[in-house]
Amino acid sequence: MLALLTDFGTQDSYVGMMKGVIASITPHGRVIDLSHDIPAGDVARAAFELWRSAPFFPKGTVFVAVVDPGVGTDRRAVALSILDQIFIGPDNGLFTYLTAKEEPTSIVEIKNDAYTLQTISNTFHGRDIFAPSAAHIMNGVEIEALGPPIDDLFRLPLPRLEVMDGLEVKGEILHADHFGNLISSIGTLFLEDDDILLEPWLPDCSPIHLSKKASTLHLPRGRPLTIHTTFGNVAQGGPVAYIGSAGLLEIAINQGRAVDLLPDLIGSEVILKSR
Amino acid sequence: MLALLTDFGTQDSYVGMMKGVIASITPHGRVIDLSHDIPAGDVARAAFELWRSAPFFPKGTVFVAVVDPGVGTDRRAVALSILDQIFIGPDNGLFTYLTAKEEPTSIVEIKNDAYTLQTISNTFHGRDIFAPSAAHIMNGVEIEALGPPIDDLFRLPLPRLEVMDGLEVKGEILHADHFGNLISSIGTLFLEDDDILLEPWLPDCSPIHLSKKASTLHLPRGRPLTIHTTFGNVAQGGPVAYIGSAGLLEIAINQGRAVDLLPDLIGSEVILKSR
């Protein structure tokens, strides 16, 4: 199985061509779209979507991620094996979150033109290098065959996630989703009876328990928000903080769009406090 | 075969995660996208798309519909069998049109956590409950295994469709499609020689014949429109009423967008009159 993530949009036939190349090499391989509407060049957003979705795919899935503003320059093309899955794409930070707490089993630089198209354009390595290399992996080629091993990856700066003296967690708003819900870096959070358990998804941060009832989320302005179970727990039009489906604290407006009311919040610090 | 309908959009990896879950359970199952761009929370629009598209899918298709503003509250999760197909989703009205004239063979409330993910979030039952339950159905599990039988479904109010004394049919404009064509509730209509045959898609309404030539569509303002065969039958930029591909009366502008000229028409009463 192959999962595709790009910022190519769906008006041009760029994604279709990648699938044509894949089907030419592995006619029975199954391809699933993760997203093709990542904002153009937004490597951090793509890294986030890879991190949050990979655990829901079968072992052995080959992920091809192409958000690649540096295509044709000297940025490397890489393949890595981590958590029994394989990831292929440009080495520009796309794998930052996936590898934040876990080491890849192996990383190679893709150089073997036996597994790429014969003619390689300077601006569409998704079609000419990443798709065919991934299709050959689906056919049973080992990633080691794609090129020489390397031992480092380019990494983006990590979002803020800091536990302060056990009663405060500082994070930031990462982005808004399709529903306008604002997703923060505070997590991974789990509910256990009346407690919130933090098992940090980012390194250098210790697990803690907070009391759910005693916890509030503090934004740069406005009243602190209590933590609810779901957006339907507050009145229509009301703001609500809750643990979202990625285990991260989110802010929503019930049946509204939080990002439209609070657009400046993206990138801002938010603090989860327990009295 | 499984068909997916959501309001999740395609920027986030929500749909991709559902497909990852499905593929983990039924690796060879085929998944078809009905739409992921239903306006956020628009249950009626999703109910319409389910109704109009289901007849074009093979018997035994499993439809998963997730437009679910009440996720995590006490709204039920249901599965139903009707017309040799299976439908799975929240019990919030999504199946209103499908079941308007036809009784489901069976309905169950989904409660069996043997067929869901082990950890269930409060805001993404599409991934955690509906996708895995549907994938198990594709694997041969009977819907009765998903939970106890129930005998009612939540229903939305039906659109207006009224036959007045045999010569007038009152309906309303439901929504605009991608081309800006305005789709009314007046149907299902069939052409037979020079007659229009109405076989109502909604209950409490009798079949009638109208003369096509003598029929006109009356909007709240403006001249009545004669009924044409297709939008290409009028001059470019001209308004045209015709029987659309769902068998409903539609209003278009040839090579233009009716909804841009007549945005207030959505929700308005329209009347098909035969002299």
Next chain:
Amino acid sequence: MLALLTDFGTQDSYVGMMKGVIASITPHGRVIDLSHDIPAGDVARAAFELWRSAPFFPKGTVFVAVVDPGVGTDRRAVALSILDQIFIGPDNGLFTYLTAKEEPTSIVEIKNDAYTLQTISNTFHGRDIFAPSAAHIMNGVEIEALGPPIDDLFRLPLPRLEVMDGLEVKGEILHADHFGNLISSIGTLFLEDDDILLEPWLPDCSPIHLSKKASTLHLPRGRPLTIHTTFGNVAQGGPVAYIGSAGLLEIAINQGRAVDLLPDLIGSEVILKSR
């Protein structure tokens, strides 16, 4: 394998219904989306995407292209065989670029209702004629079975591409892609060492070599652009001309959107000059 190209968008279930029809006829056939976001009624854009993507699909692929503003009028429905692939759609110019330099092996007018749905609407031949005919082709039916042979196709006017005295190539800007990159008709271009080789994709135009270093692209206004390898070769925010992934000369802004700065350029003449 079947590849689908439409202007149906993804909000309505139009594309889903086509796939339901295809799956009803050929349950194991694989369907790939080329694009469903072609601008409404933009036959030329669809013709371009067919031309550029077809070479990346396996031999025997069946392409179904439905951008069909004249649906229900007397425009013909056709199927053609060219370059070991099959193309199906309305005869309104969709195949203009594919057949600009190459003759189809055969063309038929689709008339055989044994391979369409039983009821044919006047406004959705994608679902009722093209999808089922294509699915039967995937099942092994020959295109000759779809209807009588014809020997001509409706053709759009071709974009400008003219070689002037061996040192100048005149073309025009065709459209902008998802990234805002402006794609010209000047190509197909290949790099050979320090030379640019033009092997025209349009007829009535001879191959030539130009020196890459000595070549510049002239727009209606502003300074000529030198030809670079990729957009990453210029500073962020800078304009750049380069040979895009279709082999056509393109104009981009590195990490920006050329079409937003130069919206008037679409349709304008551009000239590649070699000193």
